[in-house]
Amino acid sequence: MxxxxxxxxxxxxxxxxxxxxxxxxxxxxxxxxxxxxxxxxxxxxxxxxxxxxxxxxxxxxxxxxxxxxxxxxxxxxxxxxxxxxxxxxxxxxxxxxxxxxxxxxxxxxxCFALGEFMYGENNQSKQFVGLSLGTGLGMGIVIDNMLYNGVLCGAGEIGMLAYKDSIVEHYTGSFFFTKYYNVSAKDLAALAEKGDEKALKAFYDYGIHLAEAIKSILYMFAPDKIMLGGSISQAYPLFKESMLEGLKSFAYQKQIENLIIDVSKTKxxxxxxxxxxxxxxx
CATH class of the missing domain: 3.30.420.40 (ATPase, nucleotide binding domain)
Structure with a gap:
């Protein structure tokens, strides 16, 4: 058949x-x-x-x-x-x-979140968030095994929240690297891999900003798993440490003892x- x-x-x-x-x-x-x-x-x-x-x-x-x-x-x-x-x-x-x-x-x-939730490796999550790190910051939410759309599929627009002098995605998408370093995230990642101090600092700062976005997500939805996708996620080793450092100021540490944050491996x-x-x- x-x-x-x-x-x-x-x-x-x-x-x-x-x-x-x-x-x-x-x-x-x-x-x-x-x-x-x-x-x-x-x-x-x-x-x-x-x-x-x-x-x-x-x-x-x-x-x-x-x-x-x-x-x-x-x-x-x-x-x-x-x-x-x-x-x-x-x-x-x-x-x-x-x-x-x-x-x-x-x-x-x-769609990214739904694909990861349904087809990602070893996924037993019940409260799941997919974050797409690209030009901006996209977010999809799965609650009790169901995609949560909100009105007009508008739930999860975390990137539009006010942050510093602008909005969250201007510090967590590719905008951040081009605006503050005048270099693309891809080119900065290549420089960081070679030990360039300016590039390493860029990704350190990026991780701190991303942690602030993730803390907002934790306060609002308390997921047990956050899966990262999008082009910038491929540089995860460059900002993972500072992101985790930023999460240490989250108020309810017991809540995130078993939180999984990982990078998508799903084709x-x-x-x-x-x-x-x-x-x-x-």
């Missing part, structure tokens, strides 16, 4: 990533670049073409993670970050009309999570 396939899509500001999922694993990946000067229609056509090139008669559903406020019932996405003219797009309706398949939409950080977490939206709605 041939297993059904699902398509999981992770829409980013520069790239749209796609995965074909069969039997709970990513069997194929593909991607298309998003042009900054593209119109709404041009970006949609790029998305359509990406799906067409990976569509088979075994695909029974499409799940999409979007960096935006999302109505998961209507499938309308609002104010999509870093994509031109995507201020209000009826994405579910458009994709269902184009491909005659059921489509489910959610926030991209929620295609966001794609698996997006595809899982289909399974949850079967």
């Amino acid at each position: 041939v297993e059904d396939e699902y398509i999981g899509i992770d829409i980013g500001g520069t790239t749209i990533n796609l995965g074909v999922i069969q039997n709970n694993r990513v069997t194929k990946t593909d991607a298309v670049l998003v042009r900054k000067d593209a119109t709404k229609g041009e970006t949609l056509q790029s998305l359509y073409q990406l799906i067409r090139e990976n569509l088979t008669n075994r695909v029974v559903g499409i799940g999409v993670g979007v960096p935006a406020v999302v109505d998961p019932v209507s499938g309308i996405v609002y104010d999509v970050q870093n994509i031109n003219d995507w201020d209000e797009v009826a994405l579910k309706m458009l994709l269902e009309l184009e491909f005659s398949l059921p489509v489910y939409i959610n926030n991209d950080a929620n 295609g977490s966001a794609l698996l999570g997006a595809a899982s939206l289909c399974l949850q709605n079967k």
Whole structure:
């Protein structure tokens, strides 16, 4: 018997990533670049073409993670970050009309968290948080085995909280490195690996700021596991020590004695999570 396939899509500001999922694993990946000067229609056509090139008669559903406020019932996405003219797009309706398949939409950080929760290694967590450390700081929450969306999938926008002279994600995303060090996180990580003192200090400071964000999460949700993903998480050894140092000032140390903070090792977490939206709605 041939297993059904699902398509999981992770829409980013520069790239749209796609995965074909069969039997709970990513069997194929593909991607298309998003042009900054593209119109709404041009970006949609790029998305359509990406799906067409990976569509088979075994695909029974499409799940999409979007960096935006999302109505998961209507499938309308609002104010999509870093994509031109995507201020209000009826994405579910458009994709269902184009491909005659059921489509489910959610926030991209929620999809990452769901993918990690469902398919991550040795995961017995009940109160789970996924943190995506990238351009900004994305967060998804699983409470008692259920993804918690809030209104319009807006729960978990930890990056938008006021912090210092700005907001949290300006100190915990790639903004931090480019603004305060004028170097990308990737380039600073390479320098830090070689022992560059300025780069090492940058990641030390980053860990302290991330600890402040994590303390806010602990006070609000008290998770037993926090999984880190996104490009900056690959530099975890460079900021782990200062992050843990920052957590020593958390008021309820007993609460976090068994807290697990780790870096994702799951291939295609966001794609698996997006595809899982289909399974949850079967």
